[in-house]
Amino acid sequence: MNILEKITQNKAAFSKSEKKVAEIILANPQTAIHSSIATLAKMSDVSEPTVNRFCRRLDTKGFPDFKLHLAQSLANGTPYVNRHVDENDSPDEYTNKIFESTMASLEVARQSIDVNVVNRVVDLLTQAQKISFFGLGASASVAHDALNKFFRFNVPVVYFEDILMQRMSCMNCSAGDVVVLISHTGRTKSLVEIAQISRMNDATVVGITSADSPLAQECSYVLSLEVPEDTDMYMPMASRIAQLTLIDVLATGFTLRRGNKFRENLKRVKDTLRGSRYDKRDG
Amino acid sequence: MNILEKITQNKAAFSKSEKKVAEIILANPQTAIHSSIATLAKMSDVSEPTVNRFCRRLDTKGFPDFKLHLAQSLANGTPYVNRHVDENDSPDEYTNKIFESTMASLEVARQSIDVNVVNRVVDLLTQAQKISFFGLGASASVAHDALNKFFRFNVPVVYFEDILMQRMSCMNCSAGDVVVLISHTGRTKSLVEIAQISRMNDATVVGITSADSPLAQECSYVLSLEVPEDTDMYMPMASRIAQLTLIDVLATGFTLRRGNKFRENLKRVKDTLRGSRYDKRDG
């Protein structure tokens, strides 16, 4: 895909002159996209058609097309070496890598989402008598965040971090209640039990978890998020961000479904916070 | 930055013919980058120089340069119509918009980060006697998440959601303690007070907040995150994700600084969780 990687890979297959062109482009791709074929040929010390042939060898239509591809490879976020964090990375390097891989994960997650389920779940949430958000470990903070969001909607919403509290809360569920369970792996025993308890009490259980996991099998609806395996850091990173973004999607769907009047109400909630804040002109 | 956004923004300033060109490009940017100026002129039903003038109005050197910019805007996941969620959006539309704008915000945030400060803060954290994470509202869940991460590192780490608990905790601070305060606006009164109290007790205060805010002024170090203003949904969305990613960066820096032996320890922590999970083969 990425043409810069492609150049590096195919380097062996290039002819002598083509290699010269490749060198120059790899050395300074930013200059390359702003040069004409004549300039680039002179820099590489080859003829213009050679540059052109070089472009075609990389499956582009010609030099202008090649520049387009190159520009895309160079575009802002495109991590051209989106590799894992390395032992010896400088702060600059690991910062960029983490941001880049987070963005990449979001892209993957986005594509894995089943919009129909999103729609169905939004439906459920808008009609719910009570909404509960539960997660453990890293997913606890996601549930916590969901509480924050839905709390503003003025709907009965519940969140507990404690396993026992979660259990007790679920035992009191009834039809019309929605329980949202968040877990990256979907293998946390106590959460699976929560799902079972909730369903026994006629609640609808929505899982934000990976497909085909034990938890997923106990849910009424599963919002599965395909997130590339978290790095070797032994900490959930990207998965959590994807879950949060999905919560954002649900919250947004919720407000859209509720309509305009509802959003005015939301604005009022926000205005209420004003008293606890320093005015903007103070800053 | 993004030329597609620029087109949308400047739309009002365009002349009649230029608007025609803008329409065509926005409608199908992918086609535009593969068209010649003649083709595009014909599609827009204007003359070629008009297209050229259109390009120059957007601060590009000319048509080819414009195409380069356009190609970059279209590259990777870059949300090309990073528009706000609209009243009548379908689930598919708002889902994509939210993911795209989240990714875009991360990109902006990434570029706004001062790596030197990151490095300095990682330094501080690795040497801290005790680390506290505090936030309120939406930022509370970010602090919660930070707790989760740093807890695994086996360092004394503290997190409270309650304002009074936060205050009390800070009063017991001493030199060598690091207090990390998280707030998007940096205008929450009680958090600013926490910063003051902490500093009076010789703790080092790190703010994850917007630059030049009241909170920022009370901090020893400020990790400022430039995040495009959150949408009209009256909920913090993108800012929170950026904060979380920054926490990931800090946590990663932390483990890198601590070295290899330390990461083995981390693996052990992870393995401990195994007992509470269903085995993979069960799935």
Add this chain to the structure above:
DNA sequence: CAAAAAATGTTAAAAAATTACATTTTTCTT
């Protein structure tokens, strides 16, 4: 070592973009 094949360069033609200028449309003034 010679013949074939591949690679590279030279020159010329084609395509594309840009400039200069003419014409039309719009805006403002009286």
Add this chain to the structure above:
DNA sequence: AAGAAAAATGTAATTTTTTAACATTTTTTG
């Protein structure tokens, strides 16, 4: 509302850039 000024748009010509066709050189192979 008429006419002048300014802005916008288009036409035609020029320049730049890219590509094609062919010639030459280099490399490979029997």
